[in-house]
Amino acid sequence: MRRSTAAAVGTLTGAALIVGVRLSVTAPEVPAAAPAPAANEQPAGGEAGAASKPASKAPAEKAPAEEKEDEGKFKNGTYKADAKYVYGTISLSLKVTGGKIASVQAGYPTANDSGTINPPAIESLKASTLKAQSADVDAVSGATLTSEAYVKGLQAALDKAAK
Amino acid sequence: MRHVEQVMGTAVSIEAASDLIPGVVAWLHEVDARFSTYKEDSEVNRFQRRSLALSDISDDLRHVLDACADLWKFTGGYFDAYAAGPLDPSGYVKGWSVEVASRRLVEAGSTRHFINAGGDIRAVGGPWRVGIRHPWEAGQLCWVLSITDGAVATSGVYERGAHVWNPRTGAPATGLRSVTVTGPDLAVADAYATAALAMGEQGIGWLAERVTDGYESAVVTDDGRAFTSAGLPLAE
Numbered sequence: 001m002r003r004s005t006a007a008a009v010g011t012l013t014g015a016a017l018i019v020g021v022r023l024s025v026t027a028p029e030v031p032a033a034a035p036a037p038a039a040n041e042q043p044a045g046g047e048a049g050a051a052s053k054p055a056s057k058a059p060a061e062k063a064p065a066e067e068k069e070d071e072g073k074f075k076n077g078t079y080k081a082d083a084k085y086v087y088g089t090i091s092l093s094l095k096v097t098g099g100k101i102a103s104v105q106a107g108y109p110t111a112n113d114s115g116t117i118n119p120p121a122i123e124s125l126k127a128s129t130l131k132a133q134s135a136d137v138d139a140v141s142g143a144t145l146t147s148e149a150y151v152k153g154l155q156a157a158l159d160k161a162a163k
Numbered sequence: 164m165r166h167v168e169q170v171m172g173t174a175v176s177i178e179a180a181s182d183l184i185p186g187v188v189a190w191l192h193e194v195d196a197r198f199s200t201y202k203e204d205s206e207v208n209r210f211q212r213r214s215l216a217l218s219d220i221s222d223d224l225r226h227v228l229d230a231c232a233d234l235w236k237f238t239g240g241y242f243d244a245y246a247a248g249p250l251d252p253s254g255y256v257k258g259w260s261v262e263v264a265s266r267r268l269v270e271a272g273s274t275r276h277f278i279n280a281g282g283d284i285r286a287v288g289g290p291w292r293v294g295i296r297h298p299w300e301a302g303q304l305c306w307v308l309s310i311t312d313g314a315v316a317t318s319g320v321y322e323r324g325a326h327v328w329n330p331r332t333g334a335p336a337t338g339l340r341s342v343t344v345t346g347p348d349l350a351v352a353d354a355y356a357t358a359a360l361a362m363g364e365q366g367i368g369w370l371a372e373r374v375t376d377g378y379e380s381a382v383v384t385d386d387g388r389a390f391t392s393a394g395l396p397l398a399e
Contacts, residue, residue: 137307139176141343142282142296143319144257150174154294154302155279159176162165 138162171195171257173281183271187264187278194260198227200251211250227252227259230350238358241366243330254357258316258350261285265349284315285349292398298341298383305389306343306381309398314349318342318356327360338363340385344370345396346378355380 076098140155150156164181167174170191177187197206206224209215220228231244231252244252261278265285268276275288284293289311294304298321308315319341320327327336342359344352355378359366367390370380374392382390391397 137292137294137304138178139277139279139284139286139291140282140294140296140304141279141284141308141315141317143317143321143341144173144281144283147169147172147174149301150281152301154296154304155174155176155282156167159165159167159174162178 171199171253171260171280172201175261175281176279177276178278179268179273179276183268183273183276186267186271190264190267191260191280194256197221197223198252198256198260200249200253207250207252227255230259231255234351234354234358238354238369240330241358241361242354246328246330255350255354257281258283258285258314258348258353262314262349282317283349283353284310286310286314287312290398295343295381296341305383306391306395307398308345308396310345310396313345313347313396314352315343315345316349316353316356317344318353318360320360327357329361329363336361336363338385339366339382340387341383342366342370343381344373344378345380346373346376352378 137158140153140158142153142155164178164184166177166179166181166184166188168177168188168191169175170188171194175191177184179187196202199205200207200211202208206215206221210217210220210224231242234242234255235244242254244250244254257280261280261283262285264278265276265287269287273287277284277286277289277291282296284291286293290309291311293308293310293315295306295308295315295317296319297303297305298319318327320336321340328334329336339360339362342356344356344359346352346355355370355373359370359380359382362369364384367382370378370382371392373380374394379392379395380390381392381395384390
């Protein structure tokens with residue numbers, strides 16, 4: 001059972017690789033069982049990205065696994081973990097069937113983990129960021145401006161003021 | 164002083180010593196003439212219709228083609244100079260031309276300048292305060308960065324309609340509204356931002372991996388979630 005737990009944690013490390021996020025770098029506590037096969041799995045979750053750099057341990061809470069022996073390296077079951085990465089906390093859910101990773105789901109941080117700036121929140125964004133800071137920027141970065149958009153935009157005002 | 168030049172289909176703001184500005188302006192017009200896909204006899208168009216052989220292209224065009232090919236591979240095909248069919252390297256050329264202009268300014272002795280080409284910025288000798296446009300409110304900012312020596316590029320689908328396409332599906336990119344990338348090279352930052360936008364929400368994870376190479380990012384999704392990488396140089 002300890003071995004299978006170890007495999008599960010190792011697999012979660014692999015799952016983080018699949019998801020394509022960098023976890024806060026701490027050496028994996030478990031001699032990783034399987035990064036290579038894990039990295040070749042197709043991510044099942046639509047949000048999963050490409051393979052990535054070393055991940056750290058993800059605090060794993062394993063769900064009870066089926067006791068059936070399979071040809072694969074991992075114990076069947078569904079494993080969940082939260083992991084920290086550069087954008088905040090991410091939740092991973094990993095499903096193992098036939099001893100192999102069947103699917104990985106990743107949930108990206110929601111409003112609680114990152115600033116929400118959807119249209120209804122524009123007022124609070126104004127309050128927090130704009131009033132405080134917009135008055136004295138040197139330049140504005142945005143998607144390529146057409147000349148008309150430029151004339152109407154903040155950058156034109158800045159350029160005029162700086163002349 | 165600040166100079167604004169209409170070139171490469173956009174407005175370019177140049178903040179530099181006044182005697183150095185004419186050289187930058189001349190270079191940007193030269194790039195426009197040689198690389199624009201809108202100009203019938205540009206080098207790019209002549210190469211495209213094969214009136215210019217690969218063996219006869221300039222070193223600059225060779226660099227651009229090589230860089231586009233490398234970025235195509237590196238981004239898994241999401242940065243694609245052939246996305247619209249014929250060769251259109253302008254997604255790389257704009258950032259590259261500004262990068263070259265900035266390097267020439269440094270060589271000419273400039274220790275403090277910036278060039279903002281339609282929202283893509285290369286700055287030297289800051290700290291410069293660079294605002295990132297709010298993707299829904301043209302006159303507003305959603306972040307302010309402090310850039311001392313580096314680039315800021317933003318790709319978004321709020322200007323000119325949805326102009327970024329997912330080259331794998333041929334459909335307009337969805338999921339992300341605005342992607343900003345900072346880092347040492349403007350052409351690379353711009354290409355990363357465009358590729359991530361084309362990837363959709365997967366681009367968030369892809370960008371997270373670029374942090375190791377010195378490229379930080381800030382992303383706003385279609386539904387208004389905001390992501391910033393831990394090392395993003397936010398102004399105080």
